[in-house]
Amino acid sequence: MRLTDKCGSMQFTCAFMAKLVDLISLTAFVETARHDSFSAAARQLGQSPSAVSRAVDRLEHELGIRLFARTTRQLRLTEEGEVFLEQTREILDALAAAKHAAQGAGKAPSGSLRVSLPMVFGRCCVAPLLGAFQHQYPQLRLDIAFTDRRVDLVEENIDVAVRIGALTDSRLVARAAGHVHYRVCGSPDYFRMHGVPASLDDLRDHRCVHFRYPGTATPFRWQFHSEGKTVRWRPEGPIAVDDADALVGAGIGAAGLIYVPTYRVREHLASGALQSVLDDVMPSPQPVSILFTHSQLLAPRVRAFVDFFSTRIA
Incomplete structure (x- = not known):
């Protein structure tokens, strides 16, 4: 369902929305929706909770719809807010991709990459490929944690994770990397x-x-x-x-x-x-996915890991 279906005469397109509202308000909205909290979003953005709340209020005023249902104890997305969130992410993802492409043009991926791998699968199927990956990307440094705990990429500052099984976290982008039988x-x-x-x-x-x-x-x-x-x-x-x-x-x-x-x-x-x-x-095979956050979409170091391992794991 698109925003135009829900809001009738509001014929927004992604391009028009980008002109209508400022990026600060869009970012505040996305982070608030991600954390279900103005305070948590403020910590993530390095702003005050009141500044984030005002940015979301300004966005709601510009759009003429309520994005969040607020009570003294809870903050949750309205149905219109859920639809708007999907399209807002498209805008921010496109901008992030353009930024990373511009910054990474002509440059080899570099820097540190924090990775979470399932313990046994990581040892058997990913670790043997690390030498080839490092040879291809010598300027990248990998910090790998082997754990079967489902880490929170956002809260724990993890760049990339490999998971086996059904995915439930809508905050993440997934690249298919084969199946486990x-x-x-x-x-x-x-x-x-x-x-x-x-x-x-x-x-x-x-x-x-x-x-x-x-x-x-x-x-x-x-x-x-x-x-x-x-x-x-x-x-x-x-x-x-x-x-x-x-x-x-x-x-x-x-x-x-x-x-x-x-x-x-x-x-x-x-x-x-x-x-x-x-x-x-025997049951249907379980999907293997490489996950990363929307904010890391097409970052050169993340793209290098995803492109290299998704094909080789599969």
Whole structure:
């Protein structure tokens, strides 16, 4: 839905909006919407809360619509505000892209880049590519954190993050970088001793090595797709581990069946140390995305990372 659909006679285009309101008000609006707070937006912009509030008031007056519903305890976007936010980001993104293009014209990407990577995926699929990346962009310095925690790029000043699975943060820009497939695997010795499961019901009769999230007792549930629906299953077995390498090692050692992403066991499947089963009921692959903020759109150092790794990871 576009702003013109919602506001009737207000036939705004992005170009006309840019002339109608000043960029200070647009920026104040976007940051306030991002943080749901005048105070937090003010800290981000280095201004006073009252200055940010006045800028948003001025914008609402110019547009003739209410962008935020205000109470003493809460600040939230109105429906018109949500529509306007989408188009406002287009304006600021276009300006940021033009600025970065002008600043970076003819220059090699340089400076520091803070990156967040999923722990195992980062070690297996990104770390082996770092040498080639550094050779291509010798003036870039990477500061990489390996964590399975979903970091807040805005709050924690992270430039780029790689994530696996569905995306929920509308504040971020995403570049697709392939998919992750999961497999149920076991060793030939295990299958000789316990047989090969032919269906999900057969899993109840098998030992399973289950993974739990580090520092918690929370198990990673196995997921399948059967008879048109998603089935989440809690594995049963005498062994639980909180380390991905240990999980794979236990599977190779015939301790039980394991549920792992294909990238983690590709070489073991190729060598025959592990064999996959139940392939016909495995879930749809999970998307891999490279994320960055709207404010970093087309920054040369960010663009270099995204362009390099999105194709090679995929």
